[in-house]
Amino acid sequence: MEPVPIHTTFEETYRQLLFIDDLIVSATRRRNLKRAVIFLVLTLVSVLLFFFTEHSFGALGFITLPLWWSGFGLYLLYLRWKTYKRRTGALRQLAENSLQENSSGLKLSFTAENISVTREEETTTVKWSDFKAYLEEEQTIYLFQDHPYLAWSFSAKEIGAPALIELKEIARQKLPFLKL
Incomplete structure (x- = not known):
């Protein structure tokens, strides 16, 4: 994407x-x-x-x-x-x-293999296998790593509804749902 x-x-x-x-x-x-x-x-x-x-x-x-x-x-x-x-x-x-x-210049891109956040000239790329689980609210998705405070979260207000829907679909395919 x-x-x-x-x-x-x-x-x-x-x-x-x-x-x-x-x-x-x-x-x-x-x-x-x-x-x-x-x-x-x-x-x-x-x-x-x-x-x-x-x-x-x-x-x-x-x-x-x-x-x-x-x-x-x-x-x-x-x-x-x-x-x-x-x-x-x-x-x-x-x-x-x-x-x-992160006041300006942040961009999110994701594929079936990884997810990337770009800030100015710095890109952070994480493979889907590095995330342990996901959790979703109605308008937000949380991608959890080893520690809960290291979670990546994106909402429809931040990235837009179409991108959030696509991100949720990939997360459902790649990650287990977080068991509370």
Whole structure:
């Protein structure tokens, strides 16, 4: 396909970064849910040991329950604070820097073998096999590499609807759908 100009905006770049961050946060929440189940099992074991044994171990476990749950609650509050700081600080700054670097002259071209982004005289070409998976929204496609923050994303506002449709078709043929 012939090169398509990419029209980036702060709002679109920031929205795409927030979407990728939401994917990462939802994976973290699932992991924390597993940890909460482990804490619940430890709580039940401690309560059962307290009521059904004569040993001091059950009493010690029962007494330390508030400490366990307080520690877990503080850990969850820390994660929430860290997510808030990342979204309001780091991701916003990343979107601003990306917009400044890519303010003009970006062009996208893709074939069945690779995808290329050209900025002024510099061309970045990546083979489809280097991407691990893809995910699509109604007007956006995300191409994921090894780490989610290395994802390439393109929306209809940036490259136009016809180019986005063609890009989605090639991604469907070449890449597996991202399993959440």
